Structure formats: structure tokens, C-alpha cells
Amino acid sequence: MTDATASAPAASEKTAGGAFYRLVWKWHFLASLYVLPFMAMLAVTGGIYLYKPHIEEVIYADRLNVAVGPERQSYEAQLAALSKVADVTRIRGIETEDAPGRATLVTYDDADKIRTYAWIDPYTTEVLATQPRDETAMRVLRKFHGELLLGDFGTKFVELAAHWAIVMFVTGIYLWWPRGQRTVKKAFTPPAGRGRSFWRETHLFTGFLAAVLVLPIIFAGLPWTDVWGGGLGMIQERTGTTTKSLRFGGDVPGSTTADGTPISYDAVFAVAKAQGLVPPYETRPPRDAAAAYWVRSASVNRAEQTELIVDQYSGAVLKRHDFADNPALARVVSQGISFHQGELYGWLNLAQNTLAVILTLILSVSGFVAWWMRRPAGSLGVPAAPQASLGIGMIVLVIGLGILFPLVGASLIVALCLDWLIFRRLGWFQGHQAN
Template sequence: MLGSQIQTSPKEAPCPTTDKTKVKSRYFMVWRWHFYAGLYVIPFMIMLSLTGLVMLFDDEIETIRYHDELIVVPESVALPVSLQLDKVQKAYPLGKVTQYIPSKDPSLANKFDVRLADGRSVLVTTNQYTGEVIGEIDRTDSWYQLANDIHGTLLMGQWGDYLIEIAASLSILLIITGVYLWWPRDNASKAGFFKIRLSNMRLLMRDLHANFAALFSFVLLFFLLSGLAWTSVWGAKLVQAWNTFPVYYTWGDKPESNLTHADLNHGSDKELPWNLEQAALPESSGHIHGATTHAGETNFTISEHAINIDSVIEQAKKLGFTQYKVFLPQSEKGVFTLAANSMGGDVTDPRLDKTTHIDQYTGDILVDVSWDDYSVLAKLMAAGVSLHQGDMSIINKVLNVLFCLVFLLISVSGLVMWWIRRPSGKTRMGIPKHFESDGLWKAGIAGLIFIAVCFPLACLALVLFGLIDWIVFKPKKSALS
């Protein structure tokens, strides 16, 4: 009897009511964090999905917009690129040609990037069969450029990049908390598990939001991580810096420039590989050629003793380049750069990535970097970027369109669901309620710490949300308690 009494003692016997209260308290605690994160993330998720759709159809949009500047009638023989370059330089005497982009199709024009005196960059198109300068495309007027700038910085520069990085980091918290909330625990949660109920609008929005978010959670995580690698803090400071040249791969005894590969990019376009951006460019070791003015200043030009662009293109063919860009030297120590990279849209298979620097005077290959030289993480990034941009194949592109539409559905259904379930009082937010039994949940705290450590900018948002939850929305204890 004593043993029986001890076993059934109220202090030691399990209390179903208490256990259910703890589970419910934990559920609402996770729901609150999901709510706070979603409140911040959803506007960004809608923006990223819409701009992503525009960027996926960049080639189609630009071909329609600039049909007259891009379309040519194919002929059997094309003129040497050096002659086309000469015509472009004569047409823009005050501009500086920085890049040559050969056409991807015989019916498309060649392009030369020209940096104008006012600092703008324009793509000048030429008919490779006649040498005619057809027209120009203002790179800043591109739909892709606008969508890309909004996608990456909200047109706010560095601060916009920080805000988007916070949103992407908090999206990972959304995924974790969302899967916890979606996973069936009782009859109520099982009722909508992988089901779409049409009985009322709130249940419909809940089922669309929860089931599609859970089903595509790994896809969303992939897009978030591959996108975060471009950000200023998590990407450039924590990840990219560990996986860039020449950390484990050096140029040997070749002189290095003060410029990096990122300096070759035009605007926000990423034309060089992610793992090369922070690495210094090599320099040409030949003699300086130029004309000295009466003021003692040197006006640099590629002299007759330097190799010309035709020689570089011939080398490109011998080296196995098919589609590529040629970056022209911009100083007496500059180099010709051949770049065929999946990040820049030159090739669709990242395993064909290749970046080669050529001495502008001797034609010697100074540096040659290919897929085999990439670190494991750099290879993952290169492959991830191609998938992220929908470059791998038409199937990849169609799937990315589907994913963008799904992310829009998840975001909009979440907003509608909140709007329907919010309290009738227009000034109330409808934040999931607190329980008096709320306390420290070790697993939850560990998850928040993990996200804060791995994604530093998310830490600021988590602290802010925590303060708001504790100070503003914590329920007041009654005087009788």
C-alpha cells in the first residue's frame, strides 16, 4: 500500500493536463517566432520571386526590346574582330572599349562594351559580316539590370543588401519553425496534412500555405543558401573569403595587380566566378607602350607591338573556348582576360568554367583557372548559381518559374491567412498568444543561437523580435495572481 501511495503521489505522478499545457505553450511559442519572422520576410519573398521571374526571361525580353540592334542577316564569312573593334572605337572616340562579347548565334550581332565619358556603360552592337555599327544598348536601362538591382539591393546600395540578407537568414528560421508547426501531432493538425480543404477560406489558405511550404522547403533552402553566398556579410565575409584564390592556389612569381577580378564586372552583373572575385588580377610583364604628353602624363594605348584581339581570339579557340567574353586591358600593365563562366551566363555547364589571363604584349598565358582548380564549396557554388539562375536547361528554367510561383503562393496565402484570423479590433496584430507556462525551451533556444551564429545579421532581428515579444506583447499578470 505504501508503495502504491508513493507511486500515485500527486507530486510525482504524471499530470496529463500539465503536459498538454506545455506542448500547447511550446506550439504557440514556435508560432510566435514563425509569425515575427514571416512579418519581416514575406514582403521580401514576394519581391525576390517577382524579380526572379523577370531575370529568368532576360534573353527573351531583351531580344524583343532591342530587336533592331541585335538581329543580323547571317553571311558565310565574318570580318576580323579587330576591324569591328576599330569601327566601334571610331564611332565612340571619347569612349573606352572594355569588353568584347561574341554572338551566341549567327543571326545575332556581336557586342562591345564601351565606357562613356560620363561613366555609363553601353553595349554597342556590330554586324560581324559587314562591320556596321548597328546601335547601342544602355546597360542601366536593361529590365534585367533593374530587376537584378532590386533583387540584390532594393536600389538602396549596401543597406538594401543588408536588409535582404536579414530576410534570407530569417527565412531559414521560417522553414524550421514552419515544419515544426506543420508536422502532425493531433487530430486537428492531421486533418490538413497533405490535404487541401475547401470548406472555408481560412482552412484553404492554411492548407495551401503549410503543405506547399513543407513540400518545397528544401527547394527554398537551396535558393536561400545559393543566394546568401552573394551577400555582403554571410557571403563575402564568412563563406567566399574562405574559398577564393589565391588562398590555396597562387599565381606563382607572376606580378599581381591592385585590382581584383570583381573590378572586371560591369555594374551589378556577376561576370567572373564567385571564387575568383576577391583574388588579385595578374599583370602584363612586357614593356610599357604609350605616348607622353607635354604635361608629362602618359596616355595609354595598345601599341603596335602588343598583340591584338584577333590573336587573343585565336588563342581562345586553341584553348577550347566556345562561348566566352574578352575583357580588354585598361592600363599599361593590364591583361586580356578570356572568361567562360556559368555565373556570367557564358556557359550552362559549370564544369566548363574557365578563366584565362593573357599578357597583352607577349601573348603568354599568365593564369589559367578551370573547374578542376575550384575547391569543393566553389564547385557547389558554381553549380548552385547555374541552377539558381535557370541556366542548366529548359527544364531547369521551367522548374524555376514554377518555384517562383510557388513561393508567391506561400507568401500570399500566409498574408491572407493572417488577415482572416486576425482579431476584429483593427489595431490588434493577431500575434499568437502567450502562456503563463512559457519558459526556456532548450531545443528552441539552441536553434535560435545556431541561426544567429551562422547568419550574423539575423541575430539583430532575433534580438529585436525577442524584445518586442517580451516588453510589448507579454501579457500583464492580473492583480489577483
């Protein structure tokens, strides 16, 4: 005789577990519809941008490298040469690598107030090239990566994709997690077989590896975003944990007098060198007679990015700011951006982020192929999910996601409204059982 009392709870538990799995699967699928195209685009553009210095060294070799001459000319002489071939309305900054055979990079505003780069041979003062900053190859790529070349409008779509990518990876890990006949050994075994099974296992396997490598990259890039990053910035301002960089104003002293003969750019860079700053150096000229020079180390190592305020008449160091002077949260955010760009710990960081790019592309392709081979003809093949009310835990989770990632919350509300008003009536996204 069967013990009905004992068997009922087991059956109920099995049904609930299956229902929750199908619900997670549907969330994962719908998130992927939006996220995967963006993930592929971000992987390609971000992967290329990782190698920015290497690529620029190739495509701009004729403007970055010069023949070493007998004597370097002063920066004032180089600027004078620039003013003869370009309509310079304001010098924005000068960057030098303090190394033989490298050009001087000058940033200036032209007659149309367009920020422009000029590369100058420091030995002959020849202007090698000028180009609007936003038209340089890597600048265009960076803007496409961050805003789809659509400005503030485009960056919201990219940020939304980043937020939903987190949901996609979290739900994907749940789907990958060993259960039932899917053993731990199978979960960690590289994919094999043929057909849809191969592509599904490839998607699961690379998805787990990609989650480990890509999620930290996504989180590290969030401070750059408008909504999430703007919220973080607001919190930092109210808690006094923003960067204390002298570059962005704040408590920056002016020169001790408002008259006299300004020191040369060479003298400013000599001060930076004497203070132990690591090259390359970047300086900005004083904005008026009472202001001072700003100069810093432009090293890719954030810990070395020391800044100085230098009196434009005496050359005295009026203020010094080291990276370690920033609040802990500001240092973490800055180092996170360095990690996002593959700069934090040298070639290993670069290799790690490159692997993340490759896995993301495999994940995107395998997910698309597995879906295409599974979907019923003429349908999206949305996974079936139980028509059940949300429990307290799920409601808390959704609210928490909406608070932590505002664009997820806003888009989820829009999606639920569309589902209630339109999609259900048209029979869209209702789901199909897998074959």
C-alpha cells in the same frame, strides 16, 4: 479511483507541448509579417530573371540579331566604328557568340565614366544601339531583386528577409508536422473545403512544398549577400578556398615583353577556340603595354568556364585556369549560384525554380488571406504565446541562429529591446487566441 500519480505527468506533458506549439506559432507569425512581402517581391523579380535570355531575345531582338553578310569585319574595325558615334574612354571587354547572325557586344566607359553596352553588326560595323549597362531591363530587375534599387542600404533589408525566411520555413514545417488529429494523410492531402479552413490548409500544404524547393534556393543565394556572404568570403580567404579565377587579379602573368605589335582580337578569339574553349567568348584587353589579354568561355555551364591569359604580342597562352582548378568550396559556391539562377541542370532546374516561384506566391497570398479572415477586428491577431522563461535548449538555439545568421541575431536583439521598452507598455504583439 483515479491514479493521480500517473495522470499528472501526462497532463503536464500535454500542457508543455501546447505551450511550445503556441510559441513556435507566434515566432512564425511575427517572422511572416516582415518576410512575406519580401518573399512575394523576390519571387516575382527572381522568377522573371530566370528567363533573362528568353526575355532579352524578345525585347532586344533588333540589337542581338543581324542579317548574315558575306564577310565578318575585324573587331578593330568594329571598335573604330564605335569610336565615331560614342565617346569611348576605355574598352572594358568584347563578347562574341562565334555564331552567324549574332551581334558583337562591346562594354566600354563613356566620357562620364559610365559603363556602357554597345551592340555592333559584325558584317557592316553598324552600331545598332548603345545603352548604359545599369539601365538595361534585366540589370535593373536584378538590382531591384538584390537591393531594392537602394544600393548597400537596400541589400541589408533583402538579406534580413532571406535570413528570417529560413526561420519562417523551419517554424512553418514544425506547425505543418502531423500531430493530434492532424494525420499524415491529411498533411499530404491537397487542400479542400471552404473559407478560412481552406486558406489555412492551402498555406500549410504549399508551405511544406515551398520549403523543400525554396530553402535550397535561399541558401544558394546567401554567398551573394553582404553580411553572410562577406563572412563566408573572409573564411575562404583565411582557409585558401577562394576561387582562383584569373578574372579578379592575383597571380596573373604579364606579357613576355613590353613592346612590339599587339595581336588582334580575332587572334585572341582564335587562341580561345584552339584551346577548346566553349563559346560564347569574352575578352578583356591589356591595361597597359606590359599586361596580357584575359579571355574566357562565357558558357552558362560553370564547368566549361575556362580562362586564359594570352600574351598580347606573341599570342602564347601564359596561363590556363579550368573550373576544376578551383578549391572544392569555391566550386560548390559557384555551382550554387548557378542553381539559384536556374542554370545548373538545364530546363529541369529552370522548371524547378519556376515551380518554387509559383508556390512562394501562393504561400504569400494564402498566408495573408488566412490571417485576414482570422484576425480580430482592429487587431493584428498575433497568436497567443505563454509568458515563460526560455529553457537552455531554446537559448542555445537562439544563440546558434545569431551566430549562423548575424542579421537574425541583431534584429532579434532589437525586437526584444523594443518589446521590453515599448511594445509591452502599449500592449502590442501580446497575442490573441484563435477562434
